[in-house]
Amino acid sequence: MTGRARDEIPYGGTAAGGLLDAVRQRLAESGAEPTPARVAAALRAQGRLLGDAEVLGAAEELRCELVGTGPLEPLLADPSVTDVLVSAPDRVWVDRGGGLELTGVAFADAASVRRLAQRLAAVAGRRLDDARPWVDARLPDGTRMHAVLPPVAVGSPYLSLRVVRPKAFSLGELAAAGTVPPGGDRVLRALVQARQSFLISGGTGTGKTTLLSTLLGLVGQRERIVLAEDSAELRPDHPHVVRLECRPANQEGAGLVTLEDLVRQALRMRPDRLVVGEVRGPEVTSLLAALNTGHAGCGTVHANAAADVPARLEALGTAAGLDRAALHSQLAAALSVVIHLVRDREGRRRVAEVDVLERDSAGLVVPVPALRWGEEAFAYDRGWPRLLMLIGGAL
Template sequence: MSAGLLDGVRQWLAESGAEPTPARVAQALRDQGRVLGDAELLGVVRDLRSELVGAGPLEPLLADPEVTDVLVSGPDQVWVDRGQGLELTEVSFTDAQAVRRLAQRLAAVAGRRLDDARPWADARLPDGTRLHAVLPPVAVGSTCLSLRVVRPKAFSLAELVAAGTVPPGGDRVLRSLIDARLSFLISGGTGSGKTTLLAALLGLVGAKERIVLAEDSAELRPDHPHVVRLEGRPANQEGAGRVTLRDLVRQALRMRPDRLVVGEVRGAEVVHLLAALNTGHEGGCGTLHANAAADVPARLEALGTAAGLDRAALHSQLAAAVSVVLHLVRDGTGRRRIAEVRVLERDSAGLVVAVPALRWSEEAFAYEQGWERLQNLLGGVR
């Protein structure tokens, strides 16, 4: 069908309030002087239902179990990530307006506003998929659409070892980390697999423990029998009703957590998280954007300072609260993997630094100066 004819059918269905059933689509086509055979008609119905109810041309990509990200930069620029770097697909839209319509409909499904007055949206779809969209003219040329797929089943640690995300022998270290109830952070860049690894580690927590998750957008789905999930929300069109991650952390502390988890530490919630981990909430964890594990203390210092916590107080709390940093990278082939493990210690000036303990590269495995300290924390793991 031509874009014009498809628009005509879409408008007819919208005006009549009808579902895109074969009979209704056939009637809409007849009103426009077009008659199709049964096979053609069913094909049109499938296309319309996918566009009006699903994710349109992106449906097959989102259904692919290997796809983690779908990125649309223009009508004929649809990229996917299958864990080996970005690939340009053959999927395309009829025009830039089709991309805009899909972005606006998905945003509406997620309960978000997306129009010229508010040209971007960040939300979670009902199936858990993370949506981010930006309209022109903020996005030059065409609407940009990013979809992060959240699979219903979390990866197990064994599966991450098989995929190469966890290096050989690394699973013993990670299991010991959970068993020792150490507080830790997973650092790395965007799309490096932080959430995937965190969910796998939470699956190792004992079944009798209660895990309370606080996230801006609910992505963590650990395979665990007792998980409480709290999700933030933006303000409504009147500017009211916003629930921040800091609010969620405060509420989580009142819910008797055995493990307090912050999906991504990115703002003022760092103050409450560090305070909680210093008051008996062992085994807490979260993720943090950082270029390297060595940058984690400075990154936390910047967040804490912005929230009103002075430098000395932050480093004092950090030293007592967080013990280990796991850092993830994406290598040259696009594979996500743990690059190193560091322990947090105070230096001679009283500031917290991340000391290398284990390092994995493509070619080698190495013990670093912090290995003995890590062994002591984990109870002698090798």
């Protein structure tokens, strides 16, 4: 069944809800996989005889709920979908790169959403119940999930799924999609080949991880890339990638592995490129220290504008015990460039600007725009001579 056809069927639409509930309970109690034969046997046990098409439909629906992602499965299988958001049983949204769209997918009720969220959390080895009503986890296929249960979530459980594609986009594909303006791929390629350390900034859903995965694929084939991520989302197309992922504490509060721990371990793994998937905590101090000891590196950071990146890093560094002057000294020597991404009014992701980092008269690091988005090509700004000096040999 195609994703579009399935979009029009409320979950529970292939057979009477009460009948499927009884079959669901029987299969769950037995622990048996919902194969067509077992579903047919369970249906017969309920005193109902159905045709082949009805049995196959019921089997597929139950398999999706008990094994897959329920009615969300066709949405997640759509290669254009990056996010699936459930805000009510009948309010399921997707993002296909052009902003949020309401789908025709519907769950039978809030309890169905809760069951799916709890089962996905269990698959990820996490707990989701009244005592711990939210969870942030990665599913075995790489999909990032976040769920919140009532009463914290008002009215219905909320479920958010971020799809991680198995293969990174090429720069050409990003240019064709309008993320990079014509000719901009040459500048970004030169930035990577010149081994300049950089950050990709932007808001949630602007494509920071997507662009970083693409740029890491341009790293020289003989270089070793070590990734440190809170949740493994980067998929660079590169032959030598070492992946490290954080681990939450168990129910007894033991076993926590933080991003700062991973950065420290990464330094002992001979990285040619040290990558932090998202800089958002005390790991900023370890990363800046590493980039000041001969390592090239990059990562992403949440910021509303490129001009806000130093303030964002300053806040993170202060929380980690690094004073303002020390942070700016480390930052000036560690990072050279900020690439800032935005989503325009139509929801399209694009590189809004490329800034170089320079010190002002007070000794503080400030981003200076070098390139700005243009429909036909990047427009040059006052920081372009500095950027050209950094990457000129590779351009």
